[in-house]
Amino acid sequence: MLIGYARISTILQNADLQHDTLSLAGCEKIFTDKISGTVTERPALTKVKEILRRGDTLVVWRLDRLGRSLKDLIDWMNYLESEGIALKSLQESIDTSTATGKLVFHIFASMAEFERNLIKERTMAGLSAARARGRVGGRPKKMNEDKRKLAVRLYNEKHHSIDAICEMMGISKPTLYSYVKSESRNLEIN
Structure with missing residues (x-):
């Protein structure tokens, strides 16, 4: 079963474009949240998670409708993969039910991990340089x-x-x- 998920950030926005595209893609059910992507608790997305079953495909208009960060998307992908559910993003032409779609998604995940490791290395180098100059860092003590x-x-x-x-x-x-x-x-x- 193809299950669609749409999200708009504000009440002033209109989800018609996403609904039309998801319907044309063959989604039998479409759930919509009218909430910012930064909000963790999204009622319609929670409902989608409850009804998805092994062999289903979660269809989104764009990946950013599902998660605001690459970490969110990777978490979703890991969850879907463990449950035997595919992910299809219409705008990015990603379909994890195919080998190529999985490869593209895992390339994104690898790049995200690489970026996190670079940030960690730069942070550690910066802290080492600061310590070498006598700066300790951290919050100052509240009391002497x-x-x-x-x-x-x-x-x-x-x-x-x-x-x-x-x-x-x-x-x-x-x-x-x-x-x-x-x-x-x-x-x-x-």
Whole structure:
């Protein structure tokens, strides 16, 4: 069964072009979301996922109707492939029910992975260069060392509740626990 999915970003847009094209492609059912592609929860797309069965083909007008990023598309492709469902994009002429269509899609996926690895390498090189110049990075500590030690001392004395200590010091529980853990590591080292 061919199942169509259309998406328009705003209520002011019209999905007629996508509907007409999906109908001409032979879609028996067409589901439409009127929502931005950046929104994760799309009711019509969720419904499509529920009704798709092994051997079906999900048909979209363009790939960007299905996912906003290449990662989204790859996630969808992996899901569809694992369920035995093909993907067909009419504008890009991609049909993963064919060997050529799968190849084209996997080339896109490989390029996306390559791009992610390049970004990671550049980021690591930038951080190394910054460290070599004495920059540490990260968010600055909320409290100076004396206040951190006071918070840990109050915690260890057990005269105040965790909530009271956090309120007095103006910190969250995870921050307090982080200070306590850090202080205990410092004691072990010394």
